[in-house]
Amino acid sequence: MASHAESSAAAVEPPKPPFPAMKLDQPGLEADLEPKPQFEGAQYRPAEKLNGKVALITGGDSGIGRSVAVLFAREGADVAINYLPEEQVDADETCRHVETAGRRCLLLPGDLTDPQVCADLVEQTVNQFGQLDVLVSNAAHQSRKPSLEEITTEEWNRTFATNVHAMFHLVKAAMPHLKRGSSIIVTSSETGLFGSEQLLDYSSTKGAINAFVKALAQNLVEQGIRVNAVAPGPVWTPLNPADPGLSPEKTAHFGEKTKFKRPAQPDEIAPAYVFFASSGDSAFITGHVLPILGGETASG
Numbered sequence: 001m002a003s004h005a006e007s008s009a010a011a012v013e014p015p016k017p018p019f020p021a022m023k024l025d026q027p028g029l030e031a032d033l034e035p036k037p038q039f040e041g042a043q044y045r046p047a048e049k050l051n052g053k054v055a056l057i058t059g060g061d062s063g064i065g066r067s068v069a070v071l072f073a074r075e076g077a078d079v080a081i082n083y084l085p086e087e088q089v090d091a092d093e094t095c096r097h098v099e100t101a102g103r104r105c106l107l108l109p110g111d112l113t114d115p116q117v118c119a120d121l122v123e124q125t126v127n128q129f130g131q132l133d134v135l136v137s138n139a140a141h142q143s144r145k146p147s148l149e150e151i152t153t154e155e156w157n158r159t160f161a162t163n164v165h166a167m168f169h170l171v172k173a174a175m176p177h178l179k180r181g182s183s184i185i186v187t188s189s190e191t192g193l194f195g196s197e198q199l200l201d202y203s204s205t206k207g208a209i210n211a212f213v214k215a216l217a218q219n220l221v222e223q224g225i226r227v228n229a230v231a232p233g234p235v236w237t238p239l240n241p242a243d244p245g246l247s248p249e250k251t252a253h254f255g256e257k258t259k260f261k262r263p264a265q266p267d268e269i270a271p272a273y274v275f276f277a278s279s280g281d282s283a284f285i286t287g288h289v290l291p292i293l294g295g296e297t298a299s300g
């Protein structure tokens with residue numbers, strides 16, 4: 001495994017808005033995003049917390065998922081990542097970093113809104129790596145709309161299919177392979193805690209995720225499988241610059257309203273996933289939704 005000294009990442013002060021007033025096409029490539037998100041964990045010190053484990057991470061090509069893949073690999077896990085076929089260039093980059101950390105990376109393109117794809121992802125991961133220990137359900141669709149009237153039934157269904165139904169199908173497919181000590185981690189959002197004026201459908205999916213995580217955690221506690229969620233505030237990833245409802249001008253000021261006056265970088269969020277994946281760190285923690293909001297204290 002690569003030591004920190006071998007890592008190419010140097011600690012860089014996270015950038016503050018204003019960013020370039022840019023717009024990406026959905027799903028949004030990290031390769032096209034400026035400034036580049038920080039995902040390598042320049043200040044992160046691995047400690048073999050996930051040695052010999054296997055993780056499947058949806059949305060592992062970019063953003064938070066990419067950073068989770070890289071930190072998991074630095075902790076000793078082999079990693080399978082799912083993404084949309086048009087994100088191949090981002091997935092290749094993630095894979096390069098996983099392999100630089102000395103671990104294996106399995107690339108699994110596919111559209112998660114198809115339940116069969118969810119089942120296949122788990123099967124391919126187990127076929128390749130022989131086991132599955134950590135499931136990270138992290139992919140999401142988000143498209144701001146100013147009013148309820150503008151959310152079509154198709155859009156509502158797509159948001160739920162991507163953010164909620166895929167999570168259900170993934171967990172169901174993963175269950176026969178998970179053992180005592182395994183961990184399920186889902187990416188939620190502050191919008192699932194507070195709501196968000198222009199994200200009625202997306203916020204609802206995140207609320208559903210929080211309830212599912214709490215219910216499933218209770219359901220699986222006897223089996224020794226822990227279930228937790230990470231609920232970030234604004235993070236600098238392709239998701240928002242690629243949201244058709246967020247103007248380039250708004251993108252330029254993304255995250256400005258946090259106490260830090262900037263969005264989080266992915267590698268300021270990803271260590272929470274290591275924490276939840278690692279029995280040595282969080283063996284007694286399940287059913288938790290961890291808000292990472294950059295100083296907002298109203299969440300708990």
Ligand code: NAD
Pocket residue numbers: 027028058059060061062063064065082083084087110111112113138139140141142162187188189190231232233234235236237238239240
């Ligand atoms: P991102 O764009 O890098 O990741 C989202 C990923 O979802 C994409 O890379 C894509 O691979 C995947 N995806 C979308 N639709 C898919 C489909 N139909 N099939 C397969 N994959 C699909 O952005 P991110 O911000 O890293 O998002 C990761 C998670 O973080 C999401 O759950 C998002 O809701 C959550 N989140 C993000 C923020 C933020 O400000 N960026 C804040 C709170 C929560």
Ligand code: MG
Pocket residue numbers: 027028029030059061062063083087090238
């Ligand atoms: Mg992506």
